[in-house]
Amino acid sequence: MPADLQANGGRPIVISCPGCRQRIAAGSRFCTFCGAKIPDASEAVADRRIVTVLFIDVSGFTAMSEQLDPEAVSHIINDFFHVLVDPIYRYGGVVDKYIGDAIMALFGAPVAHEDDPERAVRAAWEMQVSAQEFSLNLERQTGIGLKVRIGLNTGLVVAGAVGGSQRADYTVIGDTVNLAQRMEANARPGKILVTSETYHPTKHAFLFDPLAPITVKGKSEPVEVYEVVGPRPRAFRAVEDDIRVVGRDAELERLEDAWRRAKAGKPQAVLLSGDVGQGKSALSRRFLSAIRPDARIHGARCLSYEQQTAYALVGNLLLGCLELPEFAPSAQIAAHLRQFLSGIFPDDAGLADRLGHLLGLQPERPDMRSLSPRQLRTSAFLALNDLIVRLASQGPVVLSLEDLHWADDASLEWIRSLLDRLGGAASDCPVMVLIQARPDNELHAPELDGPLAFMTIALRPLDKASSLDLGAMLLGATLGALSPQ
Structure with missing residues (x-):
């Protein structure tokens, strides 16, 4: 008799699937309802x-x-x-x-x-x-x-x-x-109340109000608590003035070379590739901090749970331009979009409808409502690319796109269309596209090749001396205080 029946007099033991919570027989390797793999009980x-x-x-x-x-x-x-x-x-x-x-x-x-x-x-x-x-x-x-x-x-x-x-x-x-x-x-x-253990890893994405510590049964000390105010606007994350990076001088110089070419009117695309923890974000912020006085910086970050959400990256980029949070009402988004565009394209009343498609807004113009989904997408991408080129005519533009390994397919298609547009642009188009991604490249889409080819900067692990420097910086210690081992 199987072990999972012996323990209960021949009757099957029932467990819950950790995925869908349906009751299934113990010993099952996969859930018969949702197909999820069932962890072995000894492991669980x-x-x-x-x-x-x-x-x-x-x-x-x-x-x-x-x-x-x-x-x-x-x-x-x-x-x-x-x-x-x-x-x-x-x-x-x-x-x-x-x-x-x-x-x-x-x-x-x-x-x-x-x-x-x-x-x-x-x-x-x-x-x-x-x-x-x-x-x-x-x-x-x-x-x-x-x-x-x-x-x-x-x-x-x-x-x-x-x-x-x-x-x-x-x-x-x-x-x-x-x-x-x-x-x-x-x-x-x-309302939503969280502990400090939840607050600290999420404060970059949400606004919180710190409340008075509360007394909790079983705790010797009062517990710090925070009330969620709402999502932060998905504007590009503030670029700090004093960011130190260690062992990346050569990579930083290559970024600065690309920026000089872009600022001179020759569009550039740079892929910053590195594993988790190798300093992609720190290097990018250090570079952007240095060029901030001369550049109009717009950015967005791909999120792992938005891989199946069409236009997630593009929508985040536009919401950042409008300085709006992700859960803003549609009416507020539409009003901000029209106001934002009025100073850039005063004579193009249809542009808001075209870009609004990327933000989930329903078109107001009858000619837009008659378009197929593919035609709407193409029209919206052209509009966004027109906007970027027009912004660049007012001054150099940097687009910082983070964690592209989590990008949705529609946003990847937009990036390809943008690179095609920049690659075929006439002279004097000062745009730099800076993309961060992991080298394992979880993208389920063709390579982003086109007329404007990427310059790839691959981050390697730091050498021993640079690792010690980094440790000293993070620990607030001096090199002399660290063991040479």
């Missing part, structure tokens, strides 16, 4: 990992239960949970469990990503936005509104199968979970 029991835990609780559920028919309440709460759960899975998380009118979700287990805290906060913010829209509609129909409180914490957990011989569920346990639940309990309705 001792799996220690860093996870961001999210708790969300519905406020107003009790009042609604008292005033409405139970069947109506059931339909409403199911619809509400569907709205709330969607962002969790879209950002790579999983629902761990439903606890009455609360949900516990995980980011980092069973599948880990390098930006799980950011994914979790983005999901939480989108859940709040969706909850507010749902509540407004519900209030118009029933006179009753719902709000949600969300709490997040990031830390070490033990992940694996927890349960008895007849049923075991994949979950996580540890103090990290308890503290996340305390964050939810202390959050105001309609």
